[in-house]
Structures are given as structure tokens and as C-alpha cells.
Amino acid sequence: MTDYNYIDFFGFLAALLTTIAFLPQLYKTWQTKSANDVSLIMLILFLIGLICWIIYGLRINSIPILVANIITFIFNFSILILKIVYSKNNH
Amino acid sequence: MTDYNYIDFFGFLAALLTTIAFLPQLYKTWQTKSANDVSLIMLILFLIGLICWIIYGLRINSIPILVANIITFIFNFSILILKIVYSKNNH
Numbered sequence: 402m403t404d405y406n407y408i409d410f411f412g413f414l415a416a417l418l419t420t421i422a423f424l425p426q427l428y429k430t431w432q433t434k435s436a437n438d439v440s441l442i443m444l445i446l447f448l449i450g451l452i453c454w455i456i457y458g459l460r461i462n463s464i465p466i467l468v469a470n471i472i473t474f475i476f477n478f479s480i481l482i483l484k485i486v487y488s489k490n491n492h
Numbered sequence: 493m494t495d496y497n498y499i500d501f502f503g504f505l506a507a508l509l510t511t512i513a514f515l516p517q518l519y520k521t522w523q524t525k526s527a528n529d530v531s532l533i534m535l536i537l538f539l540i541g542l543i544c545w546i547i548y549g550l551r552i553n554s555i556p557i558l559v560a561n562i563i564t565f566i567f568n569f570s571i572l573i574l575k576i577v578y579s580k581n582n583h
Contacts, residue, residue: 411548418541425533438529442516450509457502 416469423476427483435491436484444481448474507560514567518574526582527575535572539565 430436451474458466521527542565549557 408551411544415544415548418537422534422537426531429531436529438527440517440520443513446509446513450506453502453506457506460499
């Protein structure tokens, strides 16, 4: 493996892991029907941050930044929706 | 503001928001002494991903990638430690 490929490998692995990491959270929230311990402020700040990453990715024409952040946005937005729904049901 | 500064602004804001987002989660976990709803698999995958980002940042000599991911790692590692400690205390 060339040095360039080796560096790229870590970049792709990094983007992949920090994207799919939210899938087990989404699954857990769906299964337990509870996300009380998940911070609402974290989700909101993170989602606004992801929108900024998407704008940045569009501006610098970076497909990896765009793809990774759009998928991460979908996962985290779904967690936020579930949190709100389950929070209402528990009251 | 030049077009370059405008693009950079979104990049910095994105990195800032997706980094500090985990501070309210850390504070909430500390306050409630509970992180049962936070997925352990998410934390582990995310931390491994952040290590890959740090290696990538070192390799391409990117200070913003390094700084953002080291801080995010510290926050998430702390959340993981608290989750393990509180989980043991509740058993």
C-alpha cells in the first residue's frame, strides 16, 4: 500500500466509523422507547454543526464530507424525532 | 467577507459545533448519574473513529482536524467512563 493510500484509508475509516456509530444509538432508542439520558442540547448543536459541514462540503465540492455528514444528519435527526415522540408518550 | 473567508467560516463553525455538542451530554450524564439510554456500541465506534481522524489529521498535518477530534475524543471518553461507573453503581 502506498503512503497516499494508507493516509486515505484512515480518512475513509474515520468518516465511516463516526457516521455508522449513530446507527446502534438509533436502534437502542427504537428498542427501549427511551432517550431520556440523551441530551437534547447535544442533538440540536450536533445537527446545526452537521448542516454547517454539509454547506462546507458543498462549497469545497467534497463528496466524502457531503456523504458522511448527510448520513450522520439523517441518523441524528431520527434520534431527535424518536426522543421527542417517546418523551411525549411518557408524560 | 471574501468568498474564501465565508467558506472557512462554515468549516470552523461546523468543527466547533460538532465538538462542543458533547459538552451538554457530559454535563447531563454527570448531573443525572445515568447514561443507560446512551448506546455503548455508539460510544466505542465513535471513539475508534475519532482515533482514526486524529491519525488522519497527523498524517495530513491538519491542525483543525487534530484539535477538533482530540477535544471530541476527551468529551466522549469521559462520557464512556461515566457510563461505565454509573452502570456499575446501579447494579
